[in-house]
Amino acid sequence: MSLRIVVHRQIPEDSTLRRHWNxxxxxxxxxxxxxxxxxxxxxxxxxxxxLKPLLFLxxxxxxxxxxxxxxxxASEKSVTFLAGTTADYCEFLSRPHRxxxxxxxxxxxxGRVKAGFVALASLPADSATPAALRAAAKRNGLHIYMRPAxxxxxxxxxxxxxxxxxxxxxxxxxxxxxxxxxxxxxxxxTFLHLQTETQILAALPGFADAxxxxxxxxxxxxxxxxxxxxxxxxxxxxxxxxxxxxTLSILMIGERPVAWNYGFQYRGSWFIYQATFxxxxxxxxxxxxxxxxxxxxxxxxDGMNVVDLGLGVEGYKERFGNSTRQTLDATVxxxxxxxxxxxxxxxxxxxxxxxxxxxxxxxxxxxxxxxAVTA
Numbered sequence: 001m002s003l004r005i006v007v008h009r010q011i012p013e014d015s016t017l018r019r020h021w022n023x024x025x026x027x028x029x030x031x032x033x034x035x036x037x038x039x040x041x042x043x044x045x046x047x048x049x050x051l052k053p054l055l056f057l058x059x060x061x062x063x064x065x066x067x068x069x070x071x072x073x074a075s076e077k078s079v080t081f082l083a084g085t086t087a088d089y090c091e092f093l094s095r096p097h098r099x100x101x102x103x104x105x106x107x108x109x110x111g112r113v114k115a116g117f118v119a120l121a122s123l124p125a126d127s128a129t130p131a132a133l134r135a136a137a138k139r140n141g142l143h144i145y146m147r148p149a150x151x152x153x154x155x156x157x158x159x160x161x162x163x164x165x166x167x168x169x170x171x172x173x174x175x176x177x178x179x180x181x182x183x184x185x186x187x188x189x190t191f192l193h194l195q196t197e198t199q200i201l202a203a204l205p206g207f208a209d210a211x212x213x214x215x216x217x218x219x220x221x222x223x224x225x226x227x228x229x230x231x232x233x234x235x236x237x238x239x240x241x242x243x244x245x246x247t248l249s250i251l252m253i254g255e256r257p258v259a260w261n262y263g264f265q266y267r268g269s270w271f272i273y274q275a276t277f278x279x280x281x282x283x284x285x286x287x288x289x290x291x292x293x294x295x296x297x298x299x300x301x302d303g304m305n306v307v308d309l310g311l312g313v314e315g316y317k318e319r320f321g322n323s324t325r326q327t328l329d330a331t332v333x334x335x336x337x338x339x340x341x342x343x344x345x346x347x348x349x350x351x352x353x354x355x356x357x358x359x360x361x362x363x364x365x366x367x368x369x370x371x372a373v374t375a
Contacts, residue, residue, distance in 0.1 A: 003105045008055040011037070011044050011069070013194040017057075020064040026267070027095045033266040034087035039240040042081050046232035050074060053082055054113070056106045060096065066102035067093040078117040079110065079339060086309045088152060088271075089327065090122045092129050100127040100135055107136040107332075111227050118332040122149060122311070128162065137332055143339035148332040149348050153321030155253025155295055155307040164297040167332075170292045179284045191293045194248040197241040201234060203248055207260040211276040224274075233262060233274075251277075251290040257265045259286035261294065267307040270298045288316060295320065 008165050021037040028035060047360050051071040071082040073279075081090040094102040110118065122128055130146060137144035139364025154176045170176065183189050207225040214221035223229045245266050251259035259277040260291050263270060272294070277287040298304045309317045311327070331342045 003101060004059045005105050005109050006059060007109060008057070009053065011053050011055055013041070017064075021067050022146070024064055024067050024093045028091060029096055030089075030092060030124065031267040032087075032089050032091075032269070033219050033245060033264045033271060034083055034089050035093055038236065039087065040082055042232050043071075043086060043237055045235050046224055047085075049228075051080075051082065052076065054079065055082075056109060058102050058105060065094055065098060066105075068102070068106045069093075072113070072115055076113070077115055078119060079113065080119050080136045081121065084119075084121045086229075088122060088273075088308075089124050090120065091124065091127060092132070096128040100132040103129065104136040104139055107142070107340055109139050111140065117338060118330075118336055120330045120332070121327075123127035123328045123330060125328050130289045130328055130330070133162075133330055133332070142332050142334055143336060143341060144330060144332045145342050145346070146328050149327040149329040150311045150319040150364045151324040151326055152311055153309040153317035154323045154325060155298075155309070155320055156323045157299055157305055157307070167296050168301045170296050173292070174286070176289060176292050179286070179289050182284050183253050183258070183281070183289075187256070188252075189289075190252045191290065192250045192252060193297075194250065195244045195246065198238050200246060200248045203250065203257070203260075204234060204237070204262075206257060206335040207248065207250075207262060207276070209255075210260060210278055211274065214276045214279055217279050249290060251286050251293070253281075259290040261290060263294075265304075268303055269308050270294060270304060270306075271308045272310055284315065291316065291320060 018037040018041075025031060025035040025037075033039060040053075040055075043051070050073070052073055052074065054070040056066070056068040056070065058068075060303075069082045070079050071084075072079055079355055081087070090105065092103050120133070123133075125148075134144055134145070136142075155166075157166065180189050196205055208230050211224045212222045216224075224233075237246050239241050242254060245264050247263050247265050247270075249263060251260040252255045257278075258281045259275075260277040260362060261272055263273045265271075265277075272291065275287055275291070277290075298307050307320075308325075309321055330338070333339050333342075
């Protein structure tokens, strides 16, 4: 039986659809919180002014077997993943063996949309989707360019023996003990994990303000300086209320929070999503101490398999991580000229990265015209 595609221009607030959507998400190679209906609904609520949802649902009879949560820009000239600006992994949802069929059906429907450019960010390289995209592009006469994006560092917790060794090494790490002892001179050091909507919403402004302040010290602009992003995080807490998925972890000195991680506990993964710390405590590495504690606690949890450190190349991720997961970016277009332009831009950017001094000079020049924005 061939797939029947239903297209929605808005994600319905439908409890039955939400349940079926999340069941499809669990059929993926790796279940991720970013694939859930709750994540898409939070995106729709927070970013409706700049994104227009374009939801493709694949049915076999009455059974939902595929979900593609996409969006167009305000002018409807390009298509992206709806969660492309907030999710560390983005996907076409289906059982792996049906991925090619579903992606091909979605691209058949996309032909009816006037947008001539599709930009898909943060595709996991270890899924069936990259091969399915190449096949769909070929079948529909489109040009596709796929290239490496980011390596996501992960901490694989391993066997019982490996967990015990990991816990021992982190807890006895000389610098960790020295940092905690130094902070204890100011007051008792405690670690909290907030999971109720009420707790998270009460602590969210302090976390967001600290994130903005921390980025300002390094002459960057935090996404949390934008009201849409703060609203998005609050919506996630509301939509996941009662599930224990959203976890706001905090390191406290006495009654004062000095390090935060807004993360997720979902299907065997503790995701380190957005973290920051009080710059006044930088010499004591409170962020390092909080992450160490999260990993130790994850080792003690039945069913927890990995602490995912997420997108971005940062020194602390290299120190903690013992494995990586590759992501890919893909562009699909009918225009041969635009296809060549995407290849040229990527190769030029890659060449700049191999020449650090030139890249730094280029970034400084760009910085004169617009502020750097980062998560």
